[in-house]
Amino acid sequence: MLLEDISAPITTLAGIGGKTARHFHKLGIRSVGDLLQHYPRDYEDRSTFTSLAEAHATGKATTVATITLMDYIGKPSNPVLRIFINDGTELAALVCFGRNFLSRKFSPGMKVFVSGQFEMRYGKLQSTRFIIEPYTESPKEFGKILPIYPTTEDLPQTILRSAVEAALRQYLPLLDDPLPPSLLAARSLPPLPEALAAIHFPPDRDALTRARTRLIYQELFFLQVIVVRAAMKRKTQLQAPVHFPRTLQERLRRSLPFPLTPDQEKVLEEIYADTTSPRPMARLLQGDVGSGKTLVALLAALPYIEAGHQVAFMVPTELLALQHAETAHTLLSPFGVRTALLAGTLQPAARRTLLSAILRGEVDLVIGTHTLFSDDVAYRNLRLAIIDEQHKFGVSQRARLLEKASHPDLLLMTATPIPRTMALTLYGDMDMSTIKTMPPGRKPVRTHLAVLGKEEKVYTWVEKELEKGHQAYFVYPLIGESEKLELRNAESMVEFLRRRYPRWKVALIHSRIPDEEKERIMREFMQGKIRILVATSVIEVGVNVPTATCIVIEHAERFGLATLHQLRGRVGRSDRQSYAFLVYSPDLTEEAKARLRTMKETTDGFLIAEKDLEIRGPGDLLDGTIQAGHLRLRIAHLTRDAPLMHEVRKDVEALLARDPGLLRPEHTLIRTLIERTDKEPAL
Numbered sequence: 281m282l283l284e285d286i287s288a289p290i291t292t293l294a295g296i297g298g299k300t301a302r303h304f305h306k307l308g309i310r311s312v313g314d315l316l317q318h319y320p321r322d323y324e325d326r327s328t329f330t331s332l333a334e335a336h337a338t339g340k341a342t343t344v345a346t347i348t349l350m351d352y353i354g355k356p357s358n359p360v361l362r363i364f365i366n367d368g369t370e371l372a373a374l375v376c377f378g379r380n381f382l383s384r385k386f387s388p389g390m391k392v393f394v395s396g397q398f399e400m401r402y403g404k405l406q407s408t409r410f411i412i413e414p415y416t417e418s419p420k421e422f423g424k425i426l427p428i429y430p431t432t433e434d435l436p437q438t439i440l441r442s443a444v445e446a447a448l449r450q451y452l453p454l455l456d457d458p459l460p461p462s463l464l465a466a467r468s469l470p471p472l473p474e475a476l477a478a479i480h481f482p483p484d485r486d487a488l489t490r491a492r493t494r495l496i497y498q499e500l501f502f503l504q505v506i507v508v509r510a511a512m513k514r515k516t517q518l519q520a521p522v523h524f525p526r527t528l529q530e531r532l533r534r535s536l537p538f539p540l541t542p543d544q545e546k547v548l549e550e551i552y553a554d555t556t557s558p559r560p561m562a563r564l565l566q567g568d569v570g571s572g573k574t575l576v577a578l579l580a581a582l583p584y585i586e587a588g589h590q591v592a593f594m595v596p597t598e599l600l601a602l603q604h605a606e607t608a609h610t611l612l613s614p615f616g617v618r619t620a621l622l623a624g625t626l627q628p629a630a631r632r633t634l635l636s637a638i639l640r641g642e643v644d645l646v647i648g649t650h651t652l653f654s655d656d657v658a659y660r661n662l663r664l665a666i667i668d669e670q671h672k673f674g675v676s677q678r679a680r681l682l683e684k685a686s687h688p689d690l691l692l693m694t695a696t697p698i699p700r701t702m703a704l705t706l707y708g709d710m711d712m713s714t715i716k717t718m719p720p721g722r723k724p725v726r727t728h729l730a731v732l733g734k735e736e737k738v739y740t741w742v743e744k745e746l747e748k749g750h751q752a753y754f755v756y757p758l759i760g761e762s763e764k765l766e767l768r769n770a771e772s773m774v775e776f777l778r779r780r781y782p783r784w785k786v787a788l789i790h791s792r793i794p795d796e797e798k799e800r801i802m803r804e805f806m807q808g809k810i811r812i813l814v815a816t817s818v819i820e821v822g823v824n825v826p827t828a829t830c831i832v833i834e835h836a837e838r839f840g841l842a843t844l845h846q847l848r849g850r851v852g853r854s855d856r857q858s859y860a861f862l863v864y865s866p867d868l869t870e871e872a873k874a875r876l877r878t879m880k881e882t883t884d885g886f887l888i889a890e891k892d893l894e895i896r897g898p899g900d901l902l903d904g905t906i907q908a909g910h911l912r913l914r915i916a917h918l919t920r921d922a923p924l925m926h927e928v929r930k931d932v933e934a935l936l937a938r939d940p941g942l943l944r945p946e947h948t949l950i951r952t953l954i955e956r957t958d959k960e961p962a963l
């Protein structure tokens with residue numbers, strides 16, 4: 281039986297009734313299989329004993345002692361039991377606040393195990409935080425390393441421990457190991473049942489380390505099997521050869537008022553090589569905010585269009601779809617390219633008309649959000665799917681777009697650079713292109729920090745920029761007032777800013793504004809009619825208004841590093857000097873301080889991504905990608921375990937080279953587990 285298949289509800293374990301089960305449910309534990317994979321977050325080592333005498337120096341002891349005396353202290357109306365113990369090295373008092381019931385279990389003269397925190401009180405060692413157990417040959421909580429589980433207030437460690445103990449007793453003998461013995465032997469890893477037993481109740485530190493390594497290895501192993509197989513599969517899916525002319529691409533390039541940067545040139549060639557290859561393209565284009573990815577994507581689309589194919593360009597927000605559609609229209613329509621925006625706001629009749637145009641092949645380039653893969657959208661001959669800010673889409677959304685054609689070329693773009701180790705894991709089957717350099721003449725955005733209360737200086741600075749004809753963004757963490765948080769919000773600040781800057785038009789944009797209204801506001805902002813845009817982080821991705829030179833982010837401490845970097849990327853998109861002002865409230869957490877410091881110190885998106893990972897862990901980057909379903913990493917950590925990942929990768933490549941279909945008997949269980957994840961395609 282596979283661990284993942286132990287579906288018996290936890291209530292089948294002795295001692296877990298409906299009420300306790302509900303507490304387990306809160307932790308996401310429903311089945312015995314879930315329980316066994318609920319790994320300890322830490323351990324308490326009671327495997328070695330330390331004497332009471334040592335507690336003078338260390339403040340703690342785990343010892344075997346004899347009860348010498350028991351008495352009560354405090355008011356007679358509210359007595360507190362006190363137990364005196366002696367372990368031959370020292371005397372100590374255990375003060376039993378709220379635990380007078382211990383008097384029923386213990387009496388003077390008894391031998392006991394005791395573990396606790398001790399301090400000197402009135403010249404004696406004393407503990408109020410301790411555990412005590414009668415001395416026996418097989419103690420429950422002594423002489424071993426005890427697991428400490430992630431839990432809620434209602435579910436004490438003792439209940440979790442005995443549930444896991446019962447589950448191990450009942451199911452370990454039935455458990456199959458998905459990893460073949462030869463692989464385990466080569467890496468000196470213990471079999472699964474042994475590893476599971478030791479991760480929960482380690483007999484010693486060594487066994488714990490080996491168990492952890494084994495379980496981490498297994499999670500990374502399955503991840504890599506998926507990634508490596510996807511890469512192998514792609515190599516075998518060949519497309520019919522087509523000639524992809526570059527005349528339009530060349531004409532657009534020549535019509536641009538600027539030359540492409542060397543990085544843009546290089547990437548464009550890399551993409552074209554994929555385009556003409558019989559193997560479907562799977563390429564991730566990384567480039568910092570404003571480095572000119574969108575332009576490259578549009579250029580890359582032209583050979584497809586010229587060859588008579590369709591291109592779909594998927595973006596995460598309506599706002600961005602609108603903007604890209606305008607850019608695409610302006611750049612491409614002079615060459616006869618038919619572009620269309622499949623907006624969420626289209627009236628049913630207009631939508632029907634557009635859909636049938638797409639189906640008849642009368643549209644060359646369709647831009648939209650996830651609407652692009654709604655059930656009613658069908659393409660005539662989709663050959664390239666471009667997905668912008670791909671990490672904002674879930675795995676299944678991406679997969680559905682790909683279902684609209686047989687093996688279309690896939691170009692993913694991201695302005696959130698993905699650190700190397702992570703890239704290897706998530707996109708190990710994809711080719712990478714990177715735009716490192718910015719277009720010439722760009723001046724790095726100057727970033728200033730201002731504590732709340734000193735923001736007037738910032739407002740004055742913005743005023744000077746507005747006087748030069750430039751535009752500004754003001755960003756707030758909340759749309760409207762919140763009962764819980766005393767924060768400035770966009771709705772009330774827009775009023776304030778209108779009074780503060782009476783000469784200029786100020787508008788408000790956020791996710792609750794109807795889409796048509798959003799479109800109108802964005803258009804007026806692009807045209808320079810609106811000079812100040814007050815917003816939430818909806819403007820985070822991709823908004824491109826080169827004449828905007830200032831961004832003021834208030835309560836900057838409330839935004840994550842990746843978001844701050846993206847927001848800052850809204851300015852500095854031309855050769856004008858731009859400014860970002862991060863206004864923060866006093867009383868910053870250490871983490872918030874680190875974020876703001878990083879923002880002040882660097883504008884390099886790659887550095888920021890690394891820092892982000894350091895400060896916060898991989899969190900968001902993985903959302904909807906790895907954390908989904910069977911791929912969930914419960915114990916492995918992509919950055920921490922990067923060295924192991926490289927080893928795993930080698931093993932997986934070797935194994936799949938020998939047995940690509942996982943058909944050998946010793947690989948049957950691997951195949952079973954992988955076939956399940958195939959139902960949630962990983963891209």
Ligand SMILES: Nc1ncnc2c1ncn2[C@@H]1O[C@H](COP(=O)(O)OP(=O)(O)OP(=O)(O)O)[C@@H](O)[C@H]1O
Pocket residue numbers: 538539540541544567568569570571572573574575576695719720821822823824826849853
């Ligand atoms: N080689 C170049 N020289 C000068 N300007 C350029 C060049 N390439 C692109 N630009 C301009 O730079 C601005 C940003 O480009 P683009 O929107 O393509 O960047 P991006 O990488 O997609 O940005 P984001 O990640 O913020 O969406 C645009 O106004 C674009 O016209």
